[in-house]
Amino acid sequence: MKTDNSERDGIPTPPTGDMSAEEFRRHGHALIDWLSDYFTNIESRPVLAQVKPRALVEKLPQAPPTTGEPMEAILADVDQLILPALTHWNHPSFFAYFATSTSAPGIFGEMLSAAFDVKALLWRTAPAAAELEEVVLSWLRQMLDLPESFAGVIYDTASVSSLHAIAAARENLNLNIREQGLSGRTDLPLLRVYASEQAHSSIDKAVIALGLGQRSLRKIPTDAEFRMDADALARAVAEDKRAGLLPFCVVATVGTTSTTSIDPVGAIADICEQHKLWLHVDAAYAGSAGIVPELRPLVMAGCERADSLTLNPHKWLFTPFDLSVLYLRRIEVLHRAFSLVPEYLRTPESETQGVRNGADYGVQLGRRFRSLKFWMILRYFGHDGLAARIREHCRLARLFASWVAESPDWELLAPVPLSVVCFRARAAKDGETDDERATRLDALNERLLHAANSTGSIFISHTRLNNQFTLRLAVGNIRTTEEHVRRAWELLNDTLKTNL
Numbered sequence: 258m259k260t261d262n263s264e265r266d267g268i269p270t271p272p273t274g275d276m277s278a279e280e281f282r283r284h285g286h287a288l289i290d291w292l293s294d295y296f297t298n299i300e301s302r303p304v305l306a307q308v309k310p311r312a313l314v315e316k317l318p319q320a321p322p323t324t325g326e327p328m329e330a331i332l333a334d335v336d337q338l339i340l341p342a343l344t345h346w347n348h349p350s351f352f353a354y355f356a357t358s359t360s361a362p363g364i365f366g367e368m369l370s371a372a373f374d375v376k377a378l379l380w381r382t383a384p385a386a387a388e389l390e391e392v393v394l395s396w397l398r399q400m401l402d403l404p405e406s407f408a409g410v411i412y413d414t415a416s417v418s419s420l421h422a423i424a425a426a427r428e429n430l431n432l433n434i435r436e437q438g439l440s441g442r443t444d445l446p447l448l449r450v451y452a453s454e455q456a457h458s459s460i461d462k463a464v465i466a467l468g469l470g471q472r473s474l475r476k477i478p479t480d481a482e483f484r485m486d487a488d489a490l491a492r493a494v495a496e497d498k499r500a501g502l503l504p505f506c507v508v509a510t511v512g513t514t515s516t517t518s519i520d521p522v523g524a525i526a527d528i529c530e531q532h533k534l535w536l537h538v539d540a541a542y543a544g545s546a547g548i549v550p551e552l553r554p555l556v557m558a559g560c561e562r563a564d565s566l567t568l569n570p571h572k573w574l575f576t577p578f579d580l581s582v583l584y585l586r587r588i589e590v591l592h593r594a595f596s597l598v599p600e601y602l603r604t605p606e607s608e609t610q611g612v613r614n615g616a617d618y619g620v621q622l623g624r625r626f627r628s629l630k631f632w633m634i635l636r637y638f639g640h641d642g643l644a645a646r647i648r649e650h651c652r653l654a655r656l657f658a659s660w661v662a663e664s665p666d667w668e669l670l671a672p673v674p675l676s677v678v679c680f681r682a683r684a685a686k687d688g689e690t691d692d693e694r695a696t697r698l699d700a701l702n703e704r705l706l707h708a709a710n711s712t713g714s715i716f717i718s719h720t721r722l723n724n725q726f727t728l729r730l731a732v733g734n735i736r737t738t739e740e741h742v743r744r745a746w747e748l749l750n751d752t753l754k755t756n757l
């Protein structure tokens with residue numbers, strides 16, 4: 258049923274056209290009830306959306322509604338059309354990519370932030386956002402035991418955090434690139450950034466976006482455990498310098514995307530110090546584990562020597578997407594790279610009063626009030642509560658890895674330092690050559706991946722390690738228990754039996 262905009266459900270709409278307070282309260286209660294049911298019943302839904310491409314487009318009208326529709330009709334369509342087309346990241350059997358999930362205080366934080374709808378560009382446009390950001394970043398820095406000199410900025414994603422970190426590293430060269438740019442300059446050699454072969458593609462995208470070009474990114478080989486080979490880095494930097502290139506930045510990864518391996522940050526920091534290179538640490542996933550005291554030496558060793566470090570609370574601190582943190586040892590370099598204040602944004606408050614204008618620290622002008630949801634999460638769970646969950650996820654991953662290691666039908670393909678297991682089925686067959694075996698196992702494991710995911714009971718993902726098709730099981734969802742991990746193992750074994 259369509260309505261005109263003057264009245265809904267017998268209640269006159271206020272002249273502004275938005276819902277009346279009464280209506281807002283009623284629909285708000287209904288929505289919370291609906292969400293509560295969603296979480297209670299989430300396991301009855303397939304974790305990976307079992308829909309064909311474009312199925313949703315075909316079900317929705319091609320043209321926009323001319324007159325407003327009742328909220329009930331809109332929510333009914335969320336239920337009937339949107340839900341089936343969702344892959345449920347909050348499903349406790351979501352084990353793909355990095356299994357990330359939201360949490361109740363985080364959802365409430367998002368609701369409040371949407372309601373306040375501030376644009377945190379200047380301190381005065383959102384003093385609470387500017388100051389709460391400073392406070393939560395200080396709390397998180399203390400939880401990670403990083404030096405006090407590290408000041409942070411909140412962005413949307415690690416891709417954007419790393420882009421800003423490399424932009425700061427470039428600014429730190431004092432080559433007037435901010436003013437002159439890179440194109441058409443004959444006074445500059447090729448600028449070099451280094452990252453391991455296992456680094457995330459966001460680093461490639463950062464050098465593309467910054468106009469450095471992909472040829473400026475030199476990929477350093479990794480060791481048998483997928484960690485950057487620091488000696489190879491030292492050789493590469495020396496070779497590039499001899500060739501007249503200008504090395505300026507190294508990206509170390511703490512928790513690589515495929516295997517969660519941890520680059521030797523201390524050894525890399527030595528090389529950076531020797532050659533005066535900016536050290537950026539991409540700890541998008543594993544950085545969160547730095548809040549767990551017994552994991553901190555593994556995850557954070559050497560990070561206190563970094564010039565910048567990014568980690569994503571939206572990955573493993575139960576924060577609704579999106580929220581990424583970038584810490585910098587000298588945040589003024591980032592300010593130098595991006596501060597640009599047109600007349601219409603000048604304000605009487607200044608940095609000498611301890612005021613920070615968010616727009617001075619990045620590409621964006623308006624910024625969301627992201628710190629609110631994170632503050633609520635930190636307060637609701639506390640440091641100990643968050644650490645306990647990460648600790649448990651690592652235990653569950655080790656447990657799954659022990660089943661793989663003990664089984665004649667499966668094998669581990671990488672160490673399990675944190676909460677991701679890389680493995681494959683290795684069913685034997687007599688009389689095969691090595692090449693035949695490799696091809697058969699790749700095909701078998703790819704079949705297993707799709708067969709397991711198409712059941713809707715679990716969702717796992719894959720990668721390629723040493724040119725072998727590799728299954729990945731990532732634990733990280735706040736609702737995942739030992740029972741879910743056990744069921745995943747049983748399902749994989751059942752799937753193997755029917756796919757041999």
Ligand code: PLP
Binds near residue numbers: 457
């Ligand atoms: N860096 C690493 C190591 C990652 O694993 C990922 C994503 O998984 C990213 C960066 C990109 O994260 P985002 O989606 O926040 O840009």
